[in-house]
Amino acid sequence: MMNNYNIERICTSSAERALLFAKEEARSFGHDVDARHLILGLLKEGKGIGAKHLNHMRVSAESVRELVQEAPKTTAYFRVGLQNHLERAFEECMRLGHDFIGSEHLLLSILDDGDNCEIFRRLKVDPSAERNNLLRLLGS
Template structure:
């Protein structure tokens, strides 16, 4: 995997990566998969990524159950640091592409969510529960636009 600039990840996005490793270790998996990233995302309930799942009408308990069901059987004791499996590496790379596409400067939880939906390509825990990338992207864009409007309306300090 080419080196990613993890300094561009928000604090919450970095916490997702840490939680994904913890999920993989707890499951006895030797590498981090997209399902681990999804479970890590759920650990940040106040994040825009998780709020977007909720806005899409997908129950978080169902996402957790589907993400857990997507994990492979335990393969024995795994030791950190765990590598990212190829499709999880793709999620991280696509997170940066989402940042560029949306004109943002950082990788947030919302970018990881969009990348997860892209990697699922209609066949994964989120899409099986009815989450789709286009409505998720529209919601995220609207939230960012509203934030930009509020920020622009504030007088300079």
Template structure:
């Protein structure tokens, strides 16, 4: 599916993974996808989000607050690391050797998995692009997919930032229509 994404949309997805890892989460939720979109420069979704008042630092703070309120701690993949350690695999040593061989940060383990809500949002990306008659999926389609999925903590972050999902959708569609003309 990712082969149909534009370079900026792929960058947003990579940024969502990076955000999850940086926050110590062993999953990628719609909140991380939202952070990836906000953090993508010169992208339709990033521009519209910023115009709607969504700022990356504040969105990140709200993400952490909402997850902590839900009892979701930043585990940094520790349960997986503990399980591997129990059978004699030293993830820290693997990390050290990978950093030596490939450069610092080249090896991230565990790689976070997408939550069901995030998967649904990415599936909606396809539907949104097709509905607009587009073959490639841009950041605008990812944001529209996140909004159309109608669930997930990304929407909670938007609500905490006082962003109306319907108004945001209209702004994205207006931008897409303006770019097409």
């Protein structure tokens, strides 16, 4: 298992920016980073594959911010934190034979996490279908 620092050292610049923005978003709400903040970070980064796919899914920063504002700071369906998502993104990266963690791997980690079903249900997104679409786009 890699620690947070080691994993972040193998991120692309778009993934690094998305993580930075996710941390800023979480801090602005007084939260720890979870999937909602990672989605916001990906959207704010705007240039990586993760952001482009979220835009394709018609997920907007405004709709995600509404979810953040509506939910208490600790909610059962937002349990998985940043470290877990980084580890999952690393696993996705390795499984796909990629050398660096990109924004697409961060998004795959979010889409693959069953704890995020409520987020996607409220955003009217089928996470399984979108995960498969993204994997097809990546040539897997």
